[in-house]
Amino acid sequence: MERLDPATTALLDAHQHPLRKEIDALRTIILAVDPSIAEGLKWNTASFRTSDWFATLNGPKHMKEPMIILHAGAKAKGIVVKDRIPDPDGLLKWLGNDRAQIVFGNAADIKTKQNALRAIVGAWITVIQAT
Numbered sequence: 001m002e003r004l005d006p007a008t009t010a011l012l013d014a015h016q017h018p019l020r021k022e023i024d025a026l027r028t029i030i031l032a033v034d035p036s037i038a039e040g041l042k043w044n045t046a047s048f049r050t051s052d053w054f055a056t057l058n059g060p061k062h063m064k065e066p067m068i069i070l071h072a073g074a075k076a077k078g079i080v081v082k083d084r085i086p087d088p089d090g091l092l093k094w095l096g097n098d099r100a101q102i103v104f105g106n107a108a109d110i111k112t113k114q115n116a117l118r119a120i121v122g123a124w125i126t127v128i129q130a131t
Contacts (some may be wrong), residue, residue, distance in 0.1 A: 001032045005039040008046045022066040025110050033121045072098035072128050079131045083124045089116040
């Protein structure tokens with residue numbers, strides 16, 4: 001996918017992470033949600049933004065399982081996202097009012113849950129852009 005950030009790809013290439021297939025699947029799914037989403041390096045890992053950063057993959061050095069942290073920007077803004085995101089599949093583990101975590105088991109789990117992930121990411125960016 002041409003929208004993958006070259007610097008992020010280079011960092012992932014350097015780490016030769018055993019979950020690279022899963023990481024790339026998550027990158028591709030998130031970028032496909034909306035053309036306004038861009039990928040870049042933030043916190044030394046793959047992160048995603050529209051007008052502000054809203055999602056970060058667990059860093060390749062520390063990732064033991066495929067995981068996404070959804071947040072309301074690089075700095076706390078007091079935005080309440082909790083309970084405003086439909087999650088019928090129960091993917092979100094809330095870490096605060098403006099942060100949630102999604103953990104996947106493996107590549108098959110990502111594939112099974114990709115539609116739910118797309119819906120969550122779409123709702124997430126709609127909520128944080130509206131506030």
